[in-house]
Amino acid sequence: xxxxxxxxxxxxxxxxxxxxxxxxxxxxxxxxxxxxxxxxxxxxxxxxxxxxxxxxxxxxxxxxxxxxxxxxxxxxxxxxxxxxxxxxxxxxxxxxxxxxxxxxxxxxxxxxxxxxxxxxxxxxxxxxxxxxxxxxxxxxxxxxxxxxxxxxxxxxxxxxxxxxxxxxxxxxxxxxxxxxxxxxxxxxxxxxxxxxxxxxxxxxxxxxxxxxxxxxxxxxxxxxxxxxxxxxxxxxxxxxxxxxxxxxxxxxxxxxxxxxxxxxxxxxxxxxxxxxxxxxxxxxxxxxxxxxxxxxxxxxxxxxxxxxxxxxxxxxxxxxxxxxxx
Amino acid sequence: xxxxxxxxxxxxxxxxxxxxxxxxxxxxxxxxxxxxxxxxxxxxxxxxxxxxxxxxxxxxxxxxxxxxxxxxxxxxxxxxxxxxxxxxxxxxxxxxxxxxxxxxxxxxxxxxxxxxxxxxxxxxxxxxxxxxxxxxxxxxxxxxxxxxxxxxxxxxxxxxxxxxxxxxxxxxxxxxxxxxxxxxxxxxxxxxxxxxxxxxxxxxxxxxxxxxxxxxxxxxxxxxxxxxxxxxxxxxxxxxxxxxxxxxxxxx
Numbered sequence: 111x112x113x114x115x116x117x118x119x120x121x122x123x124x125x126x127x128x129x130x131x132x133x134x135x136x137x138x139x140x141x142x143x144x145x146x147x148x149x150x151x152x153x154x155x156x157x158x159x160x161x162x163x164x165x166x167x168x169x170x171x172x173x174x175x176x177x178x179x180x181x182x183x184x185x186x187x188x189x190x191x192x193x194x195x196x197x198x199x200x201x202x203x204x205x206x207x208x209x210x211x212x213x214x215x216x217x218x219x220x221x222x223x224x225x226x227x228x229x230x231x232x233x234x235x236x237x238x239x240x241x242x243x244x245x246x247x248x249x250x251x252x253x254x255x256x257x258x259x260x261x262x263x264x265x266x267x268x269x270x271x272x273x274x275x276x277x278x279x280x281x282x283x284x285x286x287x288x289x290x291x292x293x294x295x296x297x298x299x300x301x302x303x304x305x306x307x308x309x310x311x312x313x314x315x316x317x318x319x320x321x322x323x324x325x326x327x328x329x330x331x332x333x334x335x336x337x338x339x340x341x342x343x344x345x346x347x348x349x350x351x352x353x354x355x356x357x358x359x360x361x362x363x364x365x366x367x368x369x370x371x372x373x374x375x376x377x378x379x380x381x382x383x384x385x386x387x388x389x390x391x392x393x394x395x396x397x398x399x400x401x402x403x404x405x406x407x408x409x410x411x412x413x414x415x416x417x418x419x420x421x422x423x424x425x426x427x428x429x430x431x432x433x434x435x436x
Numbered sequence: 437x438x439x440x441x442x443x444x445x446x447x448x449x450x451x452x453x454x455x456x457x458x459x460x461x462x463x464x465x466x467x468x469x470x471x472x473x474x475x476x477x478x479x480x481x482x483x484x485x486x487x488x489x490x491x492x493x494x495x496x497x498x499x500x501x502x503x504x505x506x507x508x509x510x511x512x513x514x515x516x517x518x519x520x521x522x523x524x525x526x527x528x529x530x531x532x533x534x535x536x537x538x539x540x541x542x543x544x545x546x547x548x549x550x551x552x553x554x555x556x557x558x559x560x561x562x563x564x565x566x567x568x569x570x571x572x573x574x575x576x577x578x579x580x581x582x583x584x585x586x587x588x589x590x591x592x593x594x595x596x597x598x599x600x601x602x603x604x605x606x607x608x609x610x611x612x613x614x615x616x617x618x619x620x621x622x623x624x625x626x627x628x629x630x631x632x633x634x635x636x637x638x639x640x641x642x643x644x645x646x647x648x649x650x651x652x653x654x655x656x657x658x659x660x661x662x663x664x665x666x667x668x669x670x671x672x673x674x675x676x677x678x679x680x681x682x683x684x685x686x687x688x
Contacts, residue, residue: 214524230444231532
């Protein structure tokens with residue numbers, strides 16, 4: 111599959127977009143000879159759930175570390191709610207909540223004490239943070255285990271506790287760095303529900319390796335590789351832009367698959383063809399070619415013709431390649 | 437600089453200490469007490485008087501001091517390494533609105549507090565089970581040494597825990613640097629045992645200033661200003677170094 115050259119529409123008109131919670135301009139980070147981020151540009155709208163995808167080593171973690179003020183860029187600018195990451199680190203850290211890849215829970219403190227410590231680090235008053243912690247433990251389904259130590263929790267419960275910790279101070283921007291890695295399907299879905307329940311109340315910036323997670327949760331998705339932004343849009347926009355081709359699966363009722371596969375293969379509008387038992391899968395240049403195909407199949411005993419939905423994974427693989435990254 | 441973060445982290449560390457205080461004290465008292473029984477009682481009859489004092493009395497202040505500074509060093513080095521490399525809690529602190537300096541100062545205070553508490557515990561045990569006695573006002577002079585010394589070793593622990601990523605390296609540094617510095621600084625024998633040419637060099641060590649100065653303060657009630665200044669300056673220099681090194685490491 112081909113991905114046509116395109117201008118990445120990351121700087122869309124601000125007339126139609128809500129104000130940006132995150133603005134990144136020409137952000138570059140080099141470690142010696144390695145460029146982890148290469149003139150990266152991005153805007154994330156306030157209140158949206160934004161997904162950042164990329165293979166290992168694409169630069170996602172470097173980007174999150176710069177945005178959360180844990181690391182300084184080599185050049186370019188990044189701003190959170192209008193505050194520059196280089197000059198206003200302390201102010202930015204008041205506004206953000208961070209769920210890192212590692213749980214980073216304090217195993218010597220109970221679940222409640224973990225939340226209390228972070229509330230104190232954020233300078234919250236005791237009465238205020240006790241109320242919020244009660245509410246968060248309830249929301250995350252951890253009230254009954256609040257006096258237990260995180261080591262006794264399942265992976266899903268630990269993840270929920272980390273998310274609760276990131277929410278104690280009611281952040282305006284929440285960074286979730288691979289929040290469901292290593293969780294079972296039930297726990298993943300539970301985390302998705304919590305993330306969805308936050309939608310609109312804050313901006314959520316999510317990185318994940320799970321493409322279904324991005325598809326389920328995110329309003330907009332960016333795909334990056336080799337430190338550069340290579341695609342940006344909604345899930346549907348990204349799928350629609352996958353080289354413009356359309357894939358149909360034709361299932362024959364009889365034993366005509368071989369004969370018609372040969373015939374379809376000679377047609378100029380068919381880009382690619384493959385056959386499996388009684389089915390033939392054809393990739394057409396455009397959906398308008400379907401009429402020609404139907405005409406060619408006149409007289410054949412056909413059980414089903416189905417449009418094959420593109421998946422986000424296909425888009426991702428077409429953009430970043432199939433080679434396994436170190 | 438606000439010290440809200442320092443206070444929050446220090447209170448967290450004190451909560452953990454409070455929960456494990458009994459096992460901590462048993463472990464920390466056992467080592468110097470064994471030393472005292474083995475050397476102070478076992479060797480006393482062979483050694484006789486040292487600087488005019490029975491050998492047991494000679495080593496008692498050093499054992500208290502050693503316990504305090506060892507506790508300060510060990511708490512700082514292992515706590516920082518564990519929070520940085522295993523539990524990743526340092527990173528979770530760093531995304532809150534506190535400065536890196538607040539984190540490192542909290543850890544220095546924690547090491548310092550461990551040192552003082554454990555030193556006092558060992559002192560009380562030695563006081564209870566041995567004939568070692570001193571006038572109460574000498575305790576004040578002694579603390580003038582012990583407080584900056586605990587801070588010095590706590591800062592040294594912070595530096596080690598910051599720059600060393602492997603636990604075995606931490607153990608090696610303790611074996612080849614920290615323990616020799618403590619043992620060769622007149623803890624178990626008077627400095628006069630060294631060859632004359634070596635003594636001036638040994639006196640340059642901050643640990644010599646600490647053990648010699650602290651002993652004289654506790655036993656004789658004497659303050660040696662040069663020794664005290666040396667200990668205070670060492671604490672100050674390692675404090676600045678610890679903050680700078682930790683900040684630099686965190687920005688990598």
